[in-house]
Amino acid sequence: MRQKIVILIAAVLTLSLFAPAVAGSAAPAAQSDETDCEYPIELTDATGETITLEEPPESVVALQPSDAQTVFEIGAEDRLVGMPDNEATADLEMGDREAITDGYEIIHERVIDLEPDVVLAANATFDDDIETLREAGLDVYHFDEAESIGDVRDNVLRTGELTGECEGAEETVDWMDERLDVVDAALEDADRPLAYYAMGEDGTTAGTETFVHEVLTTAGVENIAERAGISGYEPLSEETLVDEDPDWIIHSDDAEPEVLMPDIAEATTAYQEGNVVAVDANQLNQPAPQVVYAVVDIVEAVHPDAYEAASEGLEEDGSDDTAEGDEDTDTSDDDSIPGFGIPVAVAAVVAVAGFLLGRR
Incomplete structure (x- = not known):
């Protein structure tokens, strides 16, 4: 499985060398x-x-x-x-x-x-x-x-x-970075709707200084908890939830079919318009490599146009980077993020030539 991932990474990097250079810009420094x-x-x-x-x-x-x-x-x-x-x-x-x-x-x-x-x-x-x-x-x-x-x-x-x-x-870290770079490029010009991450009936949510917060912001939404000044995992007041009126509600799927949130959240635009996104709990809640999949699931739901733009070319190219996998080590259905393969990286490079990759 990892061998195929390495091949994909190498292909992305090789193809990016042929993207037009931007005057005065330097290639992103390699991370240590x-x-x-x-x-x-x-x-x-x-x-x-x-x-x-x-x-x-x-x-x-x-x-x-x-x-x-x-x-x-x-x-x-x-x-x-x-x-x-x-x-x-x-x-x-x-x-x-x-x-x-x-x-x-x-x-x-x-x-x-x-x-x-x-x-x-x-x-x-x-x-x-x-x-x-x-x-x-x-x-x-x-x-x-x-x-x-x-x-x-x-x-x-x-x-x-x-x-x-x-x-x-x-x-594995290279794999994470390559996919997140493509996400960053796809969302460069996207609007950032307000989102509420629901964790409990008391309004508990993930604020700044949590990796879940960064999953949300990397996926192209503004976290209502940050606007409310919440750090770590704390309750969001019902008053703030109503006043700020988030566009999206995001939660982990371990709570389905119920969403663990205050009853008042049903009055928000997000709930009224059905903008409620369930994300795989084992990918979103665990500080481990598969948080990358959680990022892309949110992008696909909240930014379908950007997701489609980044994914275009897959059918035309006819490529399929689904790995055959190893029975013991294959922990997902696909080694690549769904919709983000080699053609995706090429499309992203062409669309945002000179965009400086590298997230940190």
Whole structure:
């Protein structure tokens, strides 16, 4: 699967070299995506704990769904011996791996019995869980909280170092960046309608300093939470919701058929006009590579014209970049973002010649 992704990336970059140059503009600088898989390595986590890996790990446990998704995406699943088994990992191949959760609760004894070389713990992991596993002598790496897509990229690269899969991690980050660059180009001149991300009946939503906020803004909408001055995950007042009257309501599909939002939200333009978008919860809510798919799903719903413009040429070209996939590692139906393949990148380059790619 990754081999095909690399080929697509190379093709996009090669074709972009033939786009007309803009006078006085310089080619976007390459991002620093280098990882260190020269062992032994020492890595310090979010708690200030430093773990030392003398050699590439042969066994890895992922405590959270986002940890497991990342391991699969970078191609390190052959080292994954334990992971959560719940709805949040439904798209991943469990195989003969140990289910280390009961629902969403971590079963410490199962993790300890596996004697993994390293344990991956996304920031959502409770401190007590990490302390218990460390007291049992396990090396547990607690990730920083992902407050942006850039943080997700960093976590992917760090996972590569922790699993001995630096090359796969770098390829995955390249894959993310290439697709997001195409999205940026397609939305360059698009209007940014106001959107409300619904998370709960009390009005809880995602504000600034969350990666979900950046998913929304990258997808071409203005987040009502930012206008209201919300940072992190907090309730939006009913008064603000009514006064600002968002054009779109976006939510994760794990709440379907109901949308977890205040009753007053039914009075908004978004609800009255049926502008309610459900996004795959495992792609939108997990700080992992598949947030890219969540971005494009929102673009397709909110900006159909821009989506179509970026997608044009696929049928004419007759190309299909759907990968044959590997049974254990294929975590989606298509290696490319739906509608965003090589012809898309060419169309985007032609349409916005000289547009400086590179998001950070």
